[in-house]
Amino acid sequence: MSAKTYEVRTYGCQMNVHDSERLSGLLEDAGYVRAPEGTGEGEADVVVFNTCAVRENADNRLYGNLGRLAPMKARRPGMQIAVGGCLAQKDRDTIVKKAPWVDVVFGTHNIGKLPVLLERARVQEEAQVEIAESLEAFPSTLPTRRESAYAAWVSISVGCNNTCTFCIVPALRGKEKDRRPGDILAEVEALVAEGVSEITLLGQNVNAYGSDIGDREAFSKLLRACGNVEGLERVRFTSPHPRDFTDDVIAAMAETPNVMPQLHMPLQSGSDTVLKAMRRSYRQERYLGIIEKVRAAIPHAAISTDIIVGFPGETEEDFEQTLHVVREARFAQAFTFQYSKRPGTPAAEMDGQIPKEVVQARYERLVALQEEISWEENKKQVGRVLEVMVAEGEGRKDGATHRLSGRAPDNRLVHFSKPADEVRPGDVVTVEITYAAPHHLLAEGATLSVRRTRAGDAWEKRNAAPQQPAGVMLGLPSVGVPAPLPAQTGGCSAVG
Numbered sequence: 001m002s003a004k005t006y007e008v009r010t011y012g013c014q015m016n017v018h019d020s021e022r023l024s025g026l027l028e029d030a031g032y033v034r035a036p037e038g039t040g041e042g043e044a045d046v047v048v049f050n051t052c053a054v055r056e057n058a059d060n061r062l063y064g065n066l067g068r069l070a071p072m073k074a075r076r077p078g079m080q081i082a083v084g085g086c087l088a089q090k091d092r093d094t095i096v097k098k099a100p101w102v103d104v105v106f107g108t109h110n111i112g113k114l115p116v117l118l119e120r121a122r123v124q125e126e127a128q129v130e131i132a133e134s135l136e137a138f139p140s141t142l143p144t145r146r147e148s149a150y151a152a153w154v155s156i157s158v159g160c161n162n163t164c165t166f167c168i169v170p171a172l173r174g175k176e177k178d179r180r181p182g183d184i185l186a187e188v189e190a191l192v193a194e195g196v197s198e199i200t201l202l203g204q205n206v207n208a209y210g211s212d213i214g215d216r217e218a219f220s221k222l223l224r225a226c227g228n229v230e231g232l233e234r235v236r237f238t239s240p241h242p243r244d245f246t247d248d249v250i251a252a253m254a255e256t257p258n259v260m261p262q263l264h265m266p267l268q269s270g271s272d273t274v275l276k277a278m279r280r281s282y283r284q285e286r287y288l289g290i291i292e293k294v295r296a297a298i299p300h301a302a303i304s305t306d307i308i309v310g311f312p313g314e315t316e317e318d319f320e321q322t323l324h325v326v327r328e329a330r331f332a333q334a335f336t337f338q339y340s341k342r343p344g345t346p347a348a349e350m351d352g353q354i355p356k357e358v359v360q361a362r363y364e365r366l367v368a369l370q371e372e373i374s375w376e377e378n379k380k381q382v383g384r385v386l387e388v389m390v391a392e393g394e395g396r397k398d399g400a401t402h403r404l405s406g407r408a409p410d411n412r413l414v415h416f417s418k419p420a421d422e423v424r425p426g427d428v429v430t431v432e433i434t435y436a437a438p439h440h441l442l443a444e445g446a447t448l449s450v451r452r453t454r455a456g457d458a459w460e461k462r463n464a465a466p467q468q469p470a471g472v473m474l475g476l477p478s479v480g481v482p483a484p485l486p487a488q489t490g491g492c493s494a495v496g
Contacts, residue, residue, distance in 0.1 A: 021153070041068065176212050200235075309336060
């Protein structure tokens with residue numbers, strides 16, 4: 001009898017992507033195999049939805065997808081459907097009432113229970129709804145099926161102590177809970193031993209790490225400790241909060257060679273009035289002060305951000321303040337979103353909801369400004385010689401252009417001419433930048449050097465094994481594995 005197949009569909013933030021790698025690992029530990037690439041909708045034996053509650057229409061999207069699967073499930077006895085993640089934590093019994101063909105509903109705190117719940121639903125022939133109110137196990141401690149051989153997420157905390165009025169995530173993932181530093185470093189060392197050369201430290205508010213264990217400098221100490229892990233070439237983290245971004249973190253970034261010169265620092269708004277309404281604890285002056293300090297300590301740092309346009313009560317003057325910060329900060333990239341009501345958040349009930357056409361017009365002005373700045377900042381890279389870590393699946397046109405793609409230390413996307421030597425994802429090439437576009441760089445000349453790495457060896461070993469189908473199906477585009485995703489900007493606190 002052949003093994004049962006599974007498919008995981010992921011929506012939302014980096015924490016959900018991280019959780020989905022664990023869900024895949026749990027299912028494979030239980031004897032399931034990933035459904036082959038090209039498997040039609042509803043053909044996997046188990047379909048898992050890892051949901052997000054941030055978007056206004058998140059529930060409509062889920063129930064639409066579940067509705068399409070209902071007749072397929074009716075035709076295939078034994079097929080099972082599970083719903084997890086933030087929307088499951090929020091809606092609980094509602095999901096089974098609206099979609100009684102769902103077999104399992106589980107929350108953000110008990111993803112480790114999925115295989116047991118699936119088996120219980122099969123034996124008892126009734127839906128299993130189990131939502132834990134507090135975390136049962138850190139996702140990083142569960143079995144995993146990582147999507148990359150050379151780069152990995154490492155969760156250092158879960159939950160969030162902030163109360164931003166536009167965000168429902170703290171209510172669904174709970175108060176911040178930190179992992180012990182020793183456990184984090186043990187996982188990092190184990191990953192490096194497997195061939196991983198780049199890790200991204202992950203938390204809903206990553207630089208608040210330490211508040212749960214009583215050490216305000218715990219995050220900077222953790223960054224420095226990662227610098228002592230032999231074989232670890234690149235360290236990134238996402239996403240910090242300006243409130244907790246202290247000078248010791250900037251010093252650790254500047255003084256730890258494998259901590260990359262890249263910072264994703266959510267702004268959300270440049271207006272002090274709007275920041276107060278959002279319940280963001282910093283103001284414009286504080287934010288720009290952080291940017292100035294980072295640039296002084298790390299001159300080549302690429303700084304990206306999140307911005308919400310059209311928050312309730314935002315005036316034209318408020319919006320102009322956001323444009324001012326964008327001009328001053330000169331972000332390499334900004335993930336800009338139009339405000340939309342998030343059910344269950346205080347902002348959804350606020351007076352002064354902005355008309356859609358006004359929000360749209362402001363959004364277009366902001367995007368045009370940021371596009372201009374991104375291009376100008378990228379043009380400054382022309383002539384620089386950069387070490388690029390070769391990535392898998394980054395360049396959609398690589399086949400047609402005979403190029404490869406990868407990430408510079410500051411996380412800029414670089415397309416480069418394919419060298420004569422074999423190059424594998426995870427290997428490192430040295431190239432000279434010859435052209436800049438707003439969202440990528442080109443190195444059109446000959447590759448200056450190729451460095452084969454243990455990470456490339458790990459990729460080669462993985463791909464020499466029986467062919468595994470490609471990654472978790474994401475509900476959003478990726479810009480690196482696992483570099484920060486343009487995730488739920490202005491919503492889920494995994495991005496601030």
